[in-house]
Amino acid sequence: MTARVLFFSCEPGGAEVLIPVVRLLQERNFDVEVAAYGHGYDRFCAKGVTCREVEPVGADDTHLLAGTRPDLLITSAASLPDRDQSERRLWLGARQYSVPSLAFLDQWQNYSARFSGVSPDSHLAYLPDFISCIDEVGRREMIAEGFPQERLRAFGQPYLSDLTNQMALTSGADARKKLELDADEPVLLFASEAIAQHFGRIRGYDQHDALELFFSLLSAGAWTGRPVVKLHPKESLEQYIALLKRYAVLRPVFVTNELTPVECLAVASRVFGMTSVMLVEAFVLGLPVLSLQPGLVGDDPLVLSRLGIIPLARSQDISPPRGNEGFSWEFRADAFLAFVKDVLQVPV
Numbered sequence: 001m002t003a004r005v006l007f008f009s010c011e012p013g014g015a016e017v018l019i020p021v022v023r024l025l026q027e028r029n030f031d032v033e034v035a036a037y038g039h040g041y042d043r044f045c046a047k048g049v050t051c052r053e054v055e056p057v058g059a060d061d062t063h064l065l066a067g068t069r070p071d072l073l074i075t076s077a078a079s080l081p082d083r084d085q086s087e088r089r090l091w092l093g094a095r096q097y098s099v100p101s102l103a104f105l106d107q108w109q110n111y112s113a114r115f116s117g118v119s120p121d122s123h124l125a126y127l128p129d130f131i132s133c134i135d136e137v138g139r140r141e142m143i144a145e146g147f148p149q150e151r152l153r154a155f156g157q158p159y160l161s162d163l164t165n166q167m168a169l170t171s172g173a174d175a176r177k178k179l180e181l182d183a184d185e186p187v188l189l190f191a192s193e194a195i196a197q198h199f200g201r202i203r204g205y206d207q208h209d210a211l212e213l214f215f216s217l218l219s220a221g222a223w224t225g226r227p228v229v230k231l232h233p234k235e236s237l238e239q240y241i242a243l244l245k246r247y248a249v250l251r252p253v254f255v256t257n258e259l260t261p262v263e264c265l266a267v268a269s270r271v272f273g274m275t276s277v278m279l280v281e282a283f284v285l286g287l288p289v290l291s292l293q294p295g296l297v298g299d300d301p302l303v304l305s306r307l308g309i310i311p312l313a314r315s316q317d318i319s320p321p322r323g324n325e326g327f328s329w330e331f332r333a334d335a336f337l338a339f340v341k342d343v344l345q346v347p348v
Helices: 012-027 038-044 062-070 086-096 136-144 165-170 172-179 194-200 207-219 238-247 261-267 277-284 333-344
Strands: 003-009 031-036 072-076 101-104 131-132 187-191 226-230 253-255 268-271 291-294
Touching: 003 012, 003 062, 003 086, 012 031, 012 038, 012 072, 012 101, 012 261, 012 333, 031 038, 031 062, 038 187, 062 238, 072 086, 101 207, 131 333, 165 277, 172 261, 187 207, 187 261, 187 277, 194 207, 207 226, 207 238, 207 291, 226 261, 238 253, 261 277, 268 277, 277 291
Parallel strands: 003 031, 003 072, 072 101, 101 131, 187 226, 187 268, 226 253, 268 291
Antiparallel strands: none
């Protein structure tokens, strides 16, 4: 009998990291079902992945698991506890059904928050059976935060591993035409995030502060080029009207759904942002990258600047990089398939 694998994510970044894994198991003739909602559902569909739209998973809700009866549950770990609990409830429900569960991280940040609840006594209270911690950097940092070492597997970041192939199929010229940019005009891409919506100001800044710093550095002549701002799906252009008017001389272009993240990177000469995975994507593609985190409080959430691999701007002054710390992202497909074989006791 063919083993059945249920995939789930409700976040776009979570969907992206799972899509190559979905396709890998489909190629191996597993019985694969993908369930999602919200931005995760939209991203699966946009990438041509057959997906069943479901409702958010409520407390003690096991309808999805009971209806699917999977042999293995694979999810993202992309939701913050005060925003959505679906992943966490699926992990707990899978344990009730004696279904092994694996969660893939898409980023090297917010480790504990991804597996905790909203109350202080729920620290790491929601753990799947296994977590793909990406690489040895993720493993080391997660163990330091109290994660049980035996649950961690370093399978890499599947989406990043597939990024070069995706870029080869993407036309930068066509993307420029969509934005009405000149063919030879340098593009300074700013990848925004919904920092204010998710974290308030606990980091010492939000996306508005970072974008203001970006525009002020451009006004001071730090770089020459056309600023293009890629908004997060949870943001709207209306939030930035005042800032846009203040820096109208720079002729900034704001992107919502006109381009995919990969198309944005295809037109970029340099990439700026805060802690978005798009900065990691740009680094993987060999683009110059700068993290803008004005007034940062606490630890740097972005792995590249935290390790000193790329420069960090906490103000108008920019801290130079220290060198590569050896972090990696390649998806270890063979190791993952060996894991599936071991967990399910099936040939792969």
